[in-house]
Amino acid sequence: MSTSGIVYRPRRLRATPGMRRLVAETRLHPADLVLPLFVKEGLTEPVPLASMPGQVQHTEESLVDAVRAARDAGLGGVMLFGIPAVKDGSGSQADAPDGILQRALRASRAALDEGLAPGEATPVLMADTCLDEFTDHGHCGVLTSTGAVDNDATLIRYASMAVAQAKAGADVVSPSGMMDGQVAMIRDALDDAGFADTSILAYSAKYASAFYGPFREAVDSELTGDRKTYQMDPANGREGLREADLDLAEGADMVMVKPAGTYLDVLRAVADRSDVPVVAYQVSGEYAMIEAAGANGWIDRDRAVLESVTGIKRAGADVVLTYWALEIAGWVR
Numbered sequence: 455m456s457t458s459g460i461v462y463r464p465r466r467l468r469a470t471p472g473m474r475r476l477v478a479e480t481r482l483h484p485a486d487l488v489l490p491l492f493v494k495e496g497l498t499e500p501v502p503l504a505s506m507p508g509q510v511q512h513t514e515e516s517l518v519d520a521v522r523a524a525r526d527a528g529l530g531g532v533m534l535f536g537i538p539a540v541k542d543g544s545g546s547q548a549d550a551p552d553g554i555l556q557r558a559l560r561a562s563r564a565a566l567d568e569g570l571a572p573g574e575a576t577p578v579l580m581a582d583t584c585l586d587e588f589t590d591h592g593h594c595g596v597l598t599s600t601g602a603v604d605n606d607a608t609l610i611r612y613a614s615m616a617v618a619q620a621k622a623g624a625d626v627v628s629p630s631g632m633m634d635g636q637v638a639m640i641r642d643a644l645d646d647a648g649f650a651d652t653s654i655l656a657y658s659a660k661y662a663s664a665f666y667g668p669f670r671e672a673v674d675s676e677l678t679g680d681r682k683t684y685q686m687d688p689a690n691g692r693e694g695l696r697e698a699d700l701d702l703a704e705g706a707d708m709v710m711v712k713p714a715g716t717y718l719d720v721l722r723a724v725a726d727r728s729d730v731p732v733v734a735y736q737v738s739g740e741y742a743m744i745e746a747a748g749a750n751g752w753i754d755r756d757r758a759v760l761e762s763v764t765g766i767k768r769a770g771a772d773v774v775l776t777y778w779a780l781e782i783a784g785w786v787r
């Protein structure tokens with residue numbers, strides 16, 4: 455023991471920026487970040503989202519510009535959400551070959567691959583595989599005559615949607631509707647259609663969260679009511695592990711926990727038992743809260759952005775979906 459009585463001085467490793475950089479356990483890298491993007495059919499100008507300052511509903515043209523920016527920034531991927539001009543009960547535009555999401559995927563595929571040198575990486579093209587952006591009732595599935603979400607009838611729609619997305623050039627389809635059996639159903643459909651190489655990112659532990667609020671504006675959601683019969687109860691951690699195990703058994707290539715910030719315990723637990731990459735989605739409400747507090751001068755926005763995403767990685771995420779992906783990539787390059 456030293457004369458001062460202090461056994462060890464951890465502050466030594468915090469003394470300089472260089473020392474802090476050397477010993478940092480968690481680093482943000484553009485390749486670990488995925489940018490979610492919204493594209494809406496029929497727009498002539500991008501539409502700013504009031505509840506997500508800095509984010510927009512893209513036109514087909516501005517979407518491609520954003521995809522190019524993601525490529526230039528070295529992002530790991532982009533996740534596309536489509537908003538059709540017309541919604542209906544079965545979400546028929548979700549798997550229409552010329553539906554907005556399929557058109558956007560084809561245009562993005564071309565932009566991502568244009569002039570690619572041999573061996574050069576380009577962001578992975580991901581698509582949301584869910585009906586809520588396409589249905590007039592706003593639910594993630596089709597409904598029975600009594601208005602309940604029909605699990606097995608919805609699976610048929612998801613399978614068709616996944617194949618349409620793969621045909622349009624998606625590298626990854628991402629079932630986010632929390633229907634039982636969705637991963638196995640989609641895997642079968644993709645394999646049967648000749649898309650054995652298309653990956654599935656399963657939204658495994660997806661909670662019925664208030665933090666999706668701004669997203670509902672982003673996709674012009676028509677939902678009244680809630681998603682509590684299919685999305686998980688925020689009270690349940692163990693059940694999230696069970697959901698992840700089921701998705702792994704069904705052939706998920708990656709598993710996701712969503713939202714991120716209020717489920718870091720679930721994220722850590724999934725990361726500890728998963729032998730596939732673990733993804734976390736920092737959702738619209740997490741984005742909106744930091745933007746709002748930052749705009750009011752209540753917190754240091756930029757530091758809060760970095761701290762929030764660093765915390766998600768530290769908790770076990772290999773990959774983070776965040777609306778700040780481009781901005782963070784610019785900072786950490």
Ligand code: PBG
Nearest residue numbers: 584586630665666669737738739
């Ligand atoms: C479902 C889906 C949602 C989000 C991503 N995929 C909405 C929901 O489940 O209600 C939310 C993402 C966010 O809030 O940023 N297609």
